[in-house]
Amino acid sequence: xxDVNTRKNSGATATPVKRQGTTKRAASSGPAxxxxxxxxxxxxxxxARKGFQATTVREIAEEAGILSGSLYxxxxxxxxxxxxxxxxxxxxxxxxxxxxxxxxxxxxxxxxEMVRIGFSTLEPHRAAITVxxxxxxxxxxxxxxxxxxxxxxxxxxxxxxxxxxxxGQAAGQLRADVDPKLTYRMxxxxxxxxxxxxxxxxxxxxxxxxxxxxxxxxxGVATGERSSHRG
Amino acid sequence: xxDVNTRKNSGATATPVKRQGTTKRAASSGPAxxxxxxxxxxxxxxxARKGFQATTVREIAEEAGILSGSLYxxxxxxxxxxxxxxxxxxxxxxxxxxxxxxxxxxxxxxxxEMVRIGFSTLEPHRAAITVxxxxxxxxxxxxxxxxxxxxxxxxxxxxxxxxxxxxGQAAGQLRADVDPKLTYRMxxxxxxxxxxxxxxxxxxxxxxxxxxxxxxxxxGVATGERSSHRG
DNA sequence: GTCTATATGAGGATAGAC
DNA sequence: GTCTATCCTCATATAGAC
Numbered sequence: 001x002x003d004v005n006t007r008k009n010s011g012a013t014a015t016p017v018k019r020q021g022t023t024k025r026a027a028s029s030g031p032a033x034x035x036x037x038x039x040x041x042x043x044x045x046x047x048a049r050k051g052f053q054a055t056t057v058r059e060i061a062e063e064a065g066i067l068s069g070s071l072y073x074x075x076x077x078x079x080x081x082x083x084x085x086x087x088x089x090x091x092x093x094x095x096x097x098x099x100x101x102x103x104x105x106x107x108x109x110x111x112x113e114m115v116r117i118g119f120s121t122l123e124p125h126r127a128a129i130t131v132x133x134x135x136x137x138x139x140x141x142x143x144x145x146x147x148x149x150x151x152x153x154x155x156x157x158x159x160x161x162x163x164x165x166x167x168g169q170a171a172g173q174l175r176a177d178v179d180p181k182l183t184y185r186m187x188x189x190x191x192x193x194x195x196x197x198x199x200x201x202x203x204x205x206x207x208x209x210x211x212x213x214x215x216x217x218x219x220g221v222a223t224g225e226r227s228s229h230r231g
Numbered sequence: 232x233x234d235v236n237t238r239k240n241s242g243a244t245a246t247p248v249k250r251q252g253t254t255k256r257a258a259s260s261g262p263a264x265x266x267x268x269x270x271x272x273x274x275x276x277x278x279a280r281k282g283f284q285a286t287t288v289r290e291i292a293e294e295a296g297i298l299s300g301s302l303y304x305x306x307x308x309x310x311x312x313x314x315x316x317x318x319x320x321x322x323x324x325x326x327x328x329x330x331x332x333x334x335x336x337x338x339x340x341x342x343x344e345m346v347r348i349g350f351s352t353l354e355p356h357r358a359a360i361t362v363x364x365x366x367x368x369x370x371x372x373x374x375x376x377x378x379x380x381x382x383x384x385x386x387x388x389x390x391x392x393x394x395x396x397x398x399g400q401a402a403g404q405l406r407a408d409v410d411p412k413l414t415y416r417m418x419x420x421x422x423x424x425x426x427x428x429x430x431x432x433x434x435x436x437x438x439x440x441x442x443x444x445x446x447x448x449x450x451g452v453a454t455g456e457r458s459s460h461r462g
Numbered sequence: 463g464t465c466t467a468t469a470t471g472a473g474g475a476t477a478g479a480c
Numbered sequence: 481g482t483c484t485a486t487c488c489t490c491a492t493a494t495a496g497a498c
Binding site: 049050051053054108133134135137138141172173174175177178179182183185186189190193194196197203204209212213215216217218219220221222223 | 280281282284285339364365366368369372403404405406408409410413414416417420421424425427428434435440443444446447448449450451452453454
Binding site: 289299300303309 | 476
């Protein structure tokens with residue numbers, strides 16, 4: 001298993017988020033090249049910093065010390081590059097969620113673990129997550145179905161979370177008066193948007209962030225007994 | 232008080248987020264034109280849907296039923312348009328926060344009100360909030376200091392929130408073991424990112440969303456007494 | 463695998479007629 | 481206030497030499 005898209009899956013079910021592509025060396029296909037991987041990483045950083053559209057193939061090439069025409073020896077379009085950035089991240093994420101769900105544990109424990117997984121991806125996949133957030137709607141708006149897998153992956157992840165939240169409610173661990181889907185979305189957003197401001201080296205690392213958030217998520221920020229405070 | 236940038240401020244201190252611009256009819260200056268306002272609204276929708284860069288001046292003009300050249304009678308650049316979209320939103324938001332802080336009330340009450348204000352902007356300023364999130368880093372990366380006010384406004388808002396959180400801790404209403412700045416960021420992110428999925432007409436309106444979030448924020452999603460659960 | 467050279471198109475913006 | 485016509489720049493992508 002040398003494929004760059006699955007080798008970080010920690011041995012989990014390795015079903016990729018996306019089917020085989022139809023273009024030159026689409027993500028999830030073909031033998032991985034280290035040179036190619038390196039170019040993808042450079043491009044990801046630029047995409048994250050300036051946005052996908054604002055990043056030119058000339059800049060990517062310059063960053064790699066070659067000319068823009070040479071990039072097309074490795075990729076058949078700029079879209080193919082960003083495609084590979086995103087699938088690499090999504091395959092890793094979904095794979096790790098699957099592992100978490102395979103463990104046995106009560107819903108609250110599993111949900112905590114899923115929160116930890118989310119935060120733990122912030123550093124290794126910072127660029128990809130940033131691109132996903134900033135360029136999601138643009139990529140989705142492109143003609144063709146090339147980026148439909150983004151929505152499919154999102155749906156699969158949502159199902160995983162919502163199911164655990166519902167199980168937690170059924171087991172009496174989570175309050176019955178919160179909306180599972182709404183709660184999932186707020187958790188998800190809180191985790192991913194942290195890429196905007198999280199920088200390694202601050203007071204808290206991502207593990208610390210995760211524990212802080214788990215505390216607030218389950219128990220809230222108010223002191224004392226649960227209140228019926230009227231704001 | 233006919234200026235579009237301040238007329239939604241409910242009578243609060245009307246200090247705009249931004250100084251007078253230097254370009255043709257920059258936001259917060261000059262007599263407002265309804266035609267111009269309309270064009271800004273059309274552009275905002277396109278910016279939100281496709282991203283600022285992916286939206287061409289030709290598309291904006293077409294949406295308005297004119298040709299691209301005619302747009303330059305109203306604005307001297309595409310940047311001026313997005314500038315106006317953002318300042319209109321920020322002036323409204325900051326103005327309303329200022330009003331909330333002028334009321335007397337304990338920190339928890341004020342914080343709840345600030346959460347409500349945030350969610351209440353989701354509908355009227357959906358496009359602007361979307362643009363802020365998706366194009367923030369690109370706009371900030373442009374040469375010149377034109378969009379520096381984005382950071383200034385962000386800083387002012389952060390100070391407002393963090394101060395109330397600290398007051399809440401000092402008053403014993405909020406737990407002392409959560410980080411004020413971190414907590415603020417998570418609240419902020421949770422509110423704004425909701426523009427990505429919130430659509431009017433669903434089960435909950437923005438007021439309902441706000442109450443749901445206030446509940447979870449203060450009391451958490453876990454049932455029963457505060458737990459020291461080991462996830 | 464990279465370079466040179468270039469096709470091809472689209473974008474923001476302008477000038478001046480109406 | 482809008483249109484016509486157009487400039488200029490810069491983008492992605494290609495072809496073929498090395």
